[in-house]
Amino acid sequence: MISITSLxxxxxxxxxxxxxxxxVYLRRKNKVGIGNGGxxxxxxxxxxxxxxxxxxPIVLILMAAxxxxxxxxxxxxxxGSLLVLSRLLHAQGLSGSPGVSFGRFWGTLxxxxxxxxxxVANLVQFFAN
Structure with a gap:
């Protein structure tokens, strides 16, 4: 069972x-059907x-394993906590500015x-068994 990964x-x-x-909200607001309309x-x-x-997805696959x-x-x-936090930071940072930002940098890192x-943990598990 992978209940922690499921969370x-x-x-x-x-x-x-x-x-x-x-x-979707921004597409409707700007009347853009597909793409970003500039x-x-x-x-x-x-x-x-x-x-x-x-x-x-790749992080969740690795966590499930x-x-x-x-x-x-x-x-x-x-x-899992770091994944959620980092993705929130990245979303906040990139949403605010296309350039370098605290959220984008730390979210990515x-x-x-x-x-x-x-x-590394998966490889250790593999080679230890």
């Missing part, structure tokens, strides 16, 4: 849905949503750290 998958699902709703806010909203879609292999619950909660820790 963080659900939280990330809420985030992805919220980001998608924001894209509207800066919409272009960033599409990119924020896409970025979440690019990173969240760890949980199925019996990794301690505390590590799972650390990874922490997401990458979660991926690295998850990969």
């Amino acid at each position: 963080y998958a659900s939280l990330c699902g809420i985030l992805i849905l919220a980001l998608a709703i924001r894209v 509207v800066d806010d919409l272009r960033r909203a599409v990119r924020v949503h896409a970025n979440a879609i690019e990173y969240i 760890l949980e199925l292999n019996g990794v301690n619950g505390w590590l799972m909660h650390v990874l 922490v997401t990458w750290i979660v991926i690295i820790i998850s990969v």
Whole structure:
């Protein structure tokens, strides 16, 4: 059973849905049927949503593998909490500015750290057994 991963998958699902709703809202507001119509806010909203879609699934797959292999619950909660926090930071940072920002920088960095820790932990699990 992967109940811890399910918790963080659900939280990330809420985030992805919220980001998608924001894209739809901006498309309707700016009368853009597809793409971004050259509207800066919409272009960033599409990119924020896409970025979440690019990173969240691989982390959840890595977390599910760890949980199925019996990794301690505390590590799972650390990874899941950091994933949600980093994705929120990134969404906030990129939504506010297309350039460098606190949220974008730390959101990206922490997401990458979660991926690295998850990969290493999975490899350790594999080679230890």
